[in-house]
Amino acid sequence: MHFNFTPEQQQFSDALRRWIEKDYTFEHRNKIIQSEQGVSDQAWATLTELGMTALPVPEEQGGFNGSAVDMMVVMHEIGRGLVIEPYFATALGAQFLKLAGGQESLLEQVAGGELKLACALGEKQSRYELFDIATTAKANGGSYVLNGSKTVVLHGAQANQLIVSARSSGGQRDTSGISLFVVPADATGVSRREYRTLDGHRAADITLENVELPASALLGKEGAGWDVLDAAADYGATLLCAEAVGAMEALNEATLEYLKTRQQFGVPIGKFQALQHRMAEMFMQLEQARSMATLAAVKVSSADAEERRRTVSAAKARIGQALKFVGQQAVQLHGGMGVTNEVQAAHHFKRLTMIELTLGDTDYHLARFAAQPGFRKAA
Structure with a gap:
């Protein structure tokens, strides 16, 4: 069986590879890694200009409605070029927004490169079992209050918004009772401890202490986020x-x-x-x-x-x-x-x-x- 990319997919691949070879060289990447921010605003602007941030977003929100195969083309080039920008974290966050629904405004911001996302899912005791959640979300009238800690959040310190999993009911390892929230990274009660990972990327441990969120921050239905x-x-x-x-x-x-x-x-x-x-x-x-x-x-x-x-x-x-x-x-x-x-x-x-x-x-x-x-x- 032959698997050939479409002309549009090949154009995305070629454009990204040309930019990496010309402007995102190994030496330039090393300078970004050693910088205080750990990522490059200029590189992010170029990814936006090339349409990469719009690729996974639905057309109704200004994107290209790219499939997983379309994204495979982009991620392949990112792997070749060792790109350390928060593209993967944002694309994964956008998938949460798409699957949950009702987040058109945020998706528009993702498509335009204005919004960077990070997914705060793992905890120190959970290993790879993402349903093992000790972080709590308590209903408080018309809002929710989050408490807990998330570990190794890829590009957590560079994100404007965090996708956070929390337990609103049930036992710590139940798949039921899990709720998902969009949390502003600068919300009161959110603290982030950033560090560099083995591969030069940036990650952060995030603490949520009495973080109060409006009901609109809930992704999907309460307790049905698994x-x-x-x-x-x-x-x-x-x-x-x-x-x-x-x-x-x-x-x-x-x-x-x-x-x-x-x-x-x-x-x-x-x-x-x-x-x-x-x-x-x-x-x-x-x-x-x-x-x-x-x-x-x-x-x-x-x-x-x-x-x-x-x-x-x-x-x-x-x-x-x-x-x-x-x-x-x-x-x-x-x-x-x-x-x-x-x-x-x-x-x-x-x-x-x-x-x-x-x-x-x-x-x-x-x-x-x-x-x-x-x-x-x-x-």
Whole structure:
């Protein structure tokens, strides 16, 4: 089966790659990482100008109504170029707004690049189980009061609005009783502790202390947020799969180029058959990952929740295995230089490591895949 991008998808890909190669070079990216803000307003303005912020937004709110396959094209280039801007966090937040409905104004701001979002979902005890929520949301007349803490919120300090999961009823690990809220990042009672992650991105731990919100801040229905949360998390995992494929592709290219130029015993080390075999295996791992990322992008919008969960977890698990192999082999083939910050391959390896740990690692998704109905035959 042949999978070809449409002319519009190819245009998005080409435009983004040209900008990265010309203006978002490895050296420029390193300067952004070392800056106080950790992201670039100029780069964000360019992403907006190229239509990237409008891509996932419905046409009615000024967007292009891009599908997960359209977003796969963009995330692939972001992975290749090691873009550290808060694009993934905002796209994931926009998915929450779309699934919940009734947030047209915010989506318009996302499309115009005026609004950056972050998703405050994980807590210190929850690991990858996003239904394990200790943060509380208490109804108080016509408003809600939130209390709790969220950890490792990607680009939480750069966001204008936070998508927060909280428990309005039920036990701590119940899927029922979960509510979702849009919380202004500068709301009274919100504090953010920012730090740099392994891959150069920025994250924050967020504390909510008696944060009072109007009823309009509620996404969807009170206590019925799990289906939206589960579906949006799968969408986010699908975007990460596409980013990982782009990063692996660039890492393979850099490793191959290094084998062609690094000499030992008077010949390029790429002439050695043992290293050729390792590069061939890296290529096979990449192509299998690419196929699974494509399948996840096609199936993530399926009306059948079981099929969506099964496919996304299969993709995230398989790509987790592939990125570990490709990353480790690339580092070894580069030798000691493969772990230095001066070499771009090291940064790709670090980003791949973080992708594997975000929204469920390989072991988590293998277990989730096996837990889906129909995996085990009845005795």
